[in-house]
Amino acid sequence: MKAELKELLEISRFYGSSKDYVIAGGGNTSFKDDRTIWIKSSGTSLAALDEEGLVALSREKLKVIGSKNYSEDPMKREEEVKEDLYRSIDDPLKGKRPSVETSLHELIGYRFVVHLHPAVINGLLCSRNARKLSEKLFGDSALFMPYTDPGYVLFKRLKEEIAAYEARHGRCPSVILLENHGSFVAADTCSEIKKIYDHLLNTISGEIGQHAEVETAAYNEVMHKVLPVLRMLLGTEKPAVIRYRNNTLLTEYSGSQKDFHKVSMPLTPDIIVYCKARYMYIDQSSTAEKITDSFRYQLPHFISEYGYMPRVIVIKDAGVFAAAQSYAAAGTILDVYEDMARIVNFAEKLGGVKYLSPDQVAFIDNWEVENYRRKVSQGAASENRHSDRTAIVTGGAQGFGAGIAQSLSKLNMNVVVADLNEKTGNELVGELNSTKSSNHSVFVRTDVSDPESVESLMKSAVRDFGGIDLVISNAGVLRAGGLDEMDPETFNFTTSVNYNGYFHCAKYASEVLKIQNREKPGYFTDIIQVNSKSGLRGSNRNFAYAGAKFGGIGLTQSFAMELAPHNIKVNSVCPGNFYEGPLWSDPVNGLFVQYLKTGKVPGAKTIDDVRKYYEDQVPMKRGCRLEDVMKAILYIIDQEYETGQAIPVTGGQVMLG
Numbered sequence: 001m002k003a004e005l006k007e008l009l010e011i012s013r014f015y016g017s018s019k020d021y022v023i024a025g026g027g028n029t030s031f032k033d034d035r036t037i038w039i040k041s042s043g044t045s046l047a048a049l050d051e052e053g054l055v056a057l058s059r060e061k062l063k064v065i066g067s068k069n070y071s072e073d074p075m076k077r078e079e080e081v082k083e084d085l086y087r088s089i090d091d092p093l094k095g096k097r098p099s100v101e102t103s104l105h106e107l108i109g110y111r112f113v114v115h116l117h118p119a120v121i122n123g124l125l126c127s128r129n130a131r132k133l134s135e136k137l138f139g140d141s142a143l144f145m146p147y148t149d150p151g152y153v154l155f156k157r158l159k160e161e162i163a164a165y166e167a168r169h170g171r172c173p174s175v176i177l178l179e180n181h182g183s184f185v186a187a188d189t190c191s192e193i194k195k196i197y198d199h200l201l202n203t204i205s206g207e208i209g210q211h212a213e214v215e216t217a218a219y220n221e222v223m224h225k226v227l228p229v230l231r232m233l234l235g236t237e238k239p240a241v242i243r244y245r246n247n248t249l250l251t252e253y254s255g256s257q258k259d260f261h262k263v264s265m266p267l268t269p270d271i272i273v274y275c276k277a278r279y280m281y282i283d284q285s286s287t288a289e290k291i292t293d294s295f296r297y298q299l300p301h302f303i304s305e306y307g308y309m310p311r312v313i314v315i316k317d318a319g320v321f322a323a324a325q326s327y328a329a330a331g332t333i334l335d336v337y338e339d340m341a342r343i344v345n346f347a348e349k350l351g352g353v354k355y356l357s358p359d360q361v362a363f364i365d366n367w368e369v370e371n372y373r374r375k376v377s378q379g380a381a382s383e384n385r386h387s388d389r390t391a392i393v394t395g396g397a398q399g400f401g402a403g404i405a406q407s408l409s410k411l412n413m414n415v416v417v418a419d420l421n422e423k424t425g426n427e428l429v430g431e432l433n434s435t436k437s438s439n440h441s442v443f444v445r446t447d448v449s450d451p452e453s454v455e456s457l458m459k460s461a462v463r464d465f466g467g468i469d470l471v472i473s474n475a476g477v478l479r480a481g482g483l484d485e486m487d488p489e490t491f492n493f494t495t496s497v498n499y500n501g502y503f504h505c506a507k508y509a510s511e512v513l514k515i516q517n518r519e520k521p522g523y524f525t526d527i528i529q530v531n532s533k534s535g536l537r538g539s540n541r542n543f544a545y546a547g548a549k550f551g552g553i554g555l556t557q558s559f560a561m562e563l564a565p566h567n568i569k570v571n572s573v574c575p576g577n578f579y580e581g582p583l584w585s586d587p588v589n590g591l592f593v594q595y596l597k598t599g600k601v602p603g604a605k606t607i608d609d610v611r612k613y614y615e616d617q618v619p620m621k622r623g624c625r626l627e628d629v630m631k632a633i634l635y636i637i638d639q640e641y642e643t644g645q646a647i648p649v650t651g652g653q654v655m656l657g
Helices: 003-016 059-067 074-087 102-107 119-125 130-141 152-169 190-208 221-225 227-234 257-261 269-275 288-306 327-349 358-366 368-377 399-410 422-432 451-465 488-519 543-566 591-598 607-615 626-638
Strands: 028-032 036-040 054-058 112-116 143-145 175-178 182-187 241-245 280-282 312-315 319-324 390-394 414-419 441-445 470-473 525-530 568-575 646-649
Touching (some): 036 059, 036 102, 054 059, 074 102, 102 152, 112 190, 119 130, 119 175, 119 190, 119 327, 130 175, 143 152, 182 190, 227 319, 227 451, 241 451, 269 327, 390 399, 390 488, 399 414, 399 470, 399 626, 422 441, 451 488, 488 568, 525 543, 525 626, 543 568, 568 626, 626 646
Parallel strands (some): 143 175, 280 312, 390 414, 390 470, 414 441, 470 525, 525 568, 568 646
Antiparallel strands (some): 028 112, 036 054, 175 182, 241 319
């Protein structure tokens, strides 16, 4: 790799890693030598830019765009320009799409160009006094460009302005300020670019003055009954993912209709791309009922007037809520909307806000280039019906639970890992979130034997994702022993986790699932208990565990009848022995050790003797595996007819008559 390209990647990641400079994967960077220009591909994030994310284009071929006559029709013209841009790519087989701003970068007569959208700079550029302030603060050191529709028109106008600037000053401008858009800074070294950006930011910040640090505001608990409604009504084929944000900046613009009006219209192209041009405000927010009634009333009027579902809902005393088809996309919407609030805040201090006109908004909203960028930035979700749904897995930090959580995450589901083991749970969630995908996982410390802990778990899932689609009640404990060894405390502990814990999960999850069903009666959700073969037949010297599991199947059948009218399916999966997991193989408390010590296996002298004894009882001659259990779980979720069933996954060890 050329040394200059390494510099380009370093400065790209430097600015891309901070929301102070770019939001939602925006911004652009390039380097050019005499023959070639390398530029960030469209939809690629600066924060993670590597050599594969760059597109190399012939500078000679790019010159065609500046001299060719294109169609007068704006959309047709942009397609023609895009085709010529593609013809300039050195290696089109890589399939990377060059930024639409490539021609702009080519115009600027320096080796490195860094295009960013810092809120501080955009506070100036989105103010009513943008030109006067720019001239006052930077004089002839910066070229100010009035707002122009991006694409070819901007390219042509900038070409003329740069030529005029060069004629006046004998050099190309190193700073270009685009009204209601962002900044271009160019130089022959990356260190010089950093110096220039520091100067721009410090100068404008001095003009804005001191501003208070943004502090997080509390989550309004009333939203626990609101978000499941919103996600069902805002979803299309699937329920939406709802994410929220509330802080001292956003509360400045959510206290009244008048305050909200200041952040109700777009300022820059990025805002339109990710948040659309209009947003919903709910003033009646004292109770969940008032919020949902107001939302149900406003939604059809909003769609009728603007032609799309709202992506941003601002609720008085609750915060800003983003609706999207994935966790990642909803987060981007929040980032961009909060950035708009910050720009408004700065622009107000610089003389007032200048919003984009309806015609300018319409061009951006319909421009294929921006729609492509929006699509790419949302991340590649796997194509399956489970993508972006939300699942809770209790006992999810280890053993079968961890395996289930990992499997659901690979299906692009959002996963709430609930467990008492914080260290292991957080490590697992870190692993799940380390992959590039549109879903997300969180850990919630949960004691399933404590009803308040389980209720809090359900509220956490709603707060983080908007609702729940699947609850897997997997948390369990096993304490082996006959009547002579088992004390009442151990019996009660085993029952409280294995039996009462399942009841707590079903009780508090069903409250959320019923709310969702009322809004979309045809939507099916699931509660699945991970039971055991010990719930299908008695287990010698293991009655505390088996009794709780037998009782669990009774709960499953009873819950299924009660919840069927709400399309909440309730089923149990009854795995055989999972020998590789800690329940069996833990060297201190594992079942192999316990059964050897209690003499449950006659004649067994070693752990291997105990293991062989149990494997020989299975017609398939092996223990149950994670993939066996997952096939049963996915069958339960996929079908829409069976409920109240206890499905054996025992390799034939237990056969139902």
